[in-house]
Amino acid sequence: MQSESVIVPDHTWLAEVGKSSGENASDCYQCLKCSSGCPVTFAMDYLPHQIIHMIRMGLKDEVLKSSSIWLCTSCETCTTRCPNNIDIAKIMDAMRMTSIKSGLKVGEKRVPIFHNTFLSSIKSKGKVYELGMIGKYTLKSGDAVSKLKSGSLFDEAKLGWQMFKKGKLKLFPKKIKGRKEIKRLFKKTGEEA
Amino acid sequence: MKVSYYPGCSLHSTALEYDESTQEVCQILDIDLNELNDWNCCGASSAHSTDEILAIELPLRNLVTAEEAGMDLVVPCAACFQRLKVAEKHIIEEKEPAIETSYQGKVPVKHLLDFFSEEENLKVIKEKVKKPLSGLKAVCYYGCLIVRPPEITDAIDHENPQAMDELLTLLGAETYPWSYKTDCCGGGLLLSRTDIIIQLSGKLLQMAEESGANCIVTACPVCQVNLDTRQAEISKNLGKEVHFPVFYFTELLGLALGSEEVGQWLERHIADPSDLLKSKNLL
Ligand code: SF4
Ligand code: SF4
Numbered sequence: 001m002q003s004e005s006v007i008v009p010d011h012t013w014l015a016e017v018g019k020s021s022g023e024n025a026s027d028c029y030q031c032l033k034c035s036s037g038c039p040v041t042f043a044m045d046y047l048p049h050q051i052i053h054m055i056r057m058g059l060k061d062e063v064l065k066s067s068s069i070w071l072c073t074s075c076e077t078c079t080t081r082c083p084n085n086i087d088i089a090k091i092m093d094a095m096r097m098t099s100i101k102s103g104l105k106v107g108e109k110r111v112p113i114f115h116n117t118f119l120s121s122i123k124s125k126g127k128v129y130e131l132g133m134i135g136k137y138t139l140k141s142g143d144a145v146s147k148l149k150s151g152s153l154f155d156e157a158k159l160g161w162q163m164f165k166k167g168k169l170k171l172f173p174k175k176i177k178g179r180k181e182i183k184r185l186f187k188k189t190g191e192e193a
Numbered sequence: 194m195k196v197s198y199y200p201g202c203s204l205h206s207t208a209l210e211y212d213e214s215t216q217e218v219c220q221i222l223d224i225d226l227n228e229l230n231d232w233n234c235c236g237a238s239s240a241h242s243t244d245e246i247l248a249i250e251l252p253l254r255n256l257v258t259a260e261e262a263g264m265d266l267v268v269p270c271a272a273c274f275q276r277l278k279v280a281e282k283h284i285i286e287e288k289e290p291a292i293e294t295s296y297q298g299k300v301p302v303k304h305l306l307d308f309f310s311e312e313e314n315l316k317v318i319k320e321k322v323k324k325p326l327s328g329l330k331a332v333c334y335y336g337c338l339i340v341r342p343p344e345i346t347d348a349i350d351h352e353n354p355q356a357m358d359e360l361l362t363l364l365g366a367e368t369y370p371w372s373y374k375t376d377c378c379g380g381g382l383l384l385s386r387t388d389i390i391i392q393l394s395g396k397l398l399q400m401a402e403e404s405g406a407n408c409i410v411t412a413c414p415v416c417q418v419n420l421d422t423r424q425a426e427i428s429k430n431l432g433k434e435v436h437f438p439v440f441y442f443t444e445l446l447g448l449a450l451g452s453e454e455v456g457q458w459l460e461r462h463i464a465d466p467s468d469l470l471k472s473k474n475l476l
Binding site for chain 2: 138159
């Protein structure tokens with residue numbers, strides 16, 4: 001950020017995040033412990049402690065469009081180590097949900113497409129059907145094209161075939177009996193995956 | 194002993210050998226595993242990244258079934274275990290948002306590793322060891338979700354867990370100290386950001402090698418798959434050949450208990466561990 005740019009802090013969003021996550025970002029004293037232990041900082045655009053600070057500053061769009069909120073693997077290291085008991089991983093969850101609802105451009109589109117494909121498998125079958133999910137994800141995410149170009153699609157297909165031969169990817173999905181119940185749960189939560 | 198068993202989706206697909214070895218070991222130990230009736234997926238990180246109620250309701254349906262069955266619930270997958278514990282604590286501790294359920298938290302939810310590490314089970318295991326695992330130098334890799342966050346998992350030493358080290362030592366293997374016991378392998382980014390998996394799992398494999406160990410032992414289907422199946426790409430990325438056996442702890446348990454089925458489990462690995470075992474006269 002350039003030194004001459006001025007951020008006028010806006011705390012209204014902080015209160016909203018407090019409600020959606022149940023966590024109080026203003027307890028943070030920027031000790032950086034969360035970011036020091038985070039495994040994916042090398043790939044993130046903002047580090048976890050910066051996300052927390054940006055929430056306090058009211059930098060809503062920047063947080064919601066960041067790649068960080070999607071690259072977080074939910075490893076819970078930050079949550080476990082924060083000296084102020086801030087559940088940072090839970091804030092990351094809340095940011096992902098808010099980001100999708102906001103309609104803003106997503107900072108890392110493949111991850112939410114993955115989640116969406118994963119959940120739609122559960123919604124229709126009650127379980128994850130790996131082979132179907134991988135196929136659907138590869139098409140929806142555009143990975144089929146980019147991986148074809150980079151040549152990695154061939155490696156992926158080879159690995160997939162190996163796993164299939166070893167009995168690790170099933171050709172047909174298994175479905176649970178209580179599928180209606182599962183559908184009801186999805187309806188209840190309004191999650192139309 | 195009778196327990197309920199929640200295998201989770203991975204154990205019926207990409208982690209088939211984890212399921213097979215668990216079933217076999219329990220049979221040898223006279224533990225009666227009862228697969229939970231009509232169980233559903235726990236939702237994993239996709240549910241908790243998308244909807245906080247769904248993230249509780251999906252595992253909760255399984256907890257209700259387990260409570261009806263009335264036996265302790267044993268869970269081999271670290272991710273499922275943590276999601277079930279999150280739902281358990283959500284209801285017992287009456288967290289917001291409130292969710293209506295008959296569930297009262299009467300049956301304990303246990304990760305498979307902790308279950309085998311209970312005193313009475315360790316005693317039986319010790320008596321039944323037929324083939325001590327001498328020559329195996331293992332680093333124990335616990336990963337994230339068996340231990341974190343400790344308020345949810347009830348882990349005793351979440352920065353330096355010991356259960357797997359103690360179990361493997363009991364089986365006659367040597368366990369090596371390393372600082373990566375609970376570091377992240379990249380988890381569920383496997384399909385969406387394979388490059389991150391290659392980085393994180395590559396680091397773990399390198400550090401394991403550097404520690405002087407000859408294998409990594411895991412207790413999570415996500416960790417094992419990330420470490421075992423991506424070694425070709427990791428080798429390309431590092432510019433050197435990486436070939437490192439990555440076991441499920443139950444496979445080594447089966448091996449030490451004299452199971453005849455070990456070969457069949459190991460055939461399912463991508464990084465073939467049989468040379469290592471043959472060189473130590475264990476196969
Ligand atoms: S560990 Fe906690 S207090 Fe320290 S910077 Fe991160 S959020 Fe703030
Ligand atoms: S939970 Fe997310 S933000 Fe926290 S340490 Fe893990 S990857 Fe980083």
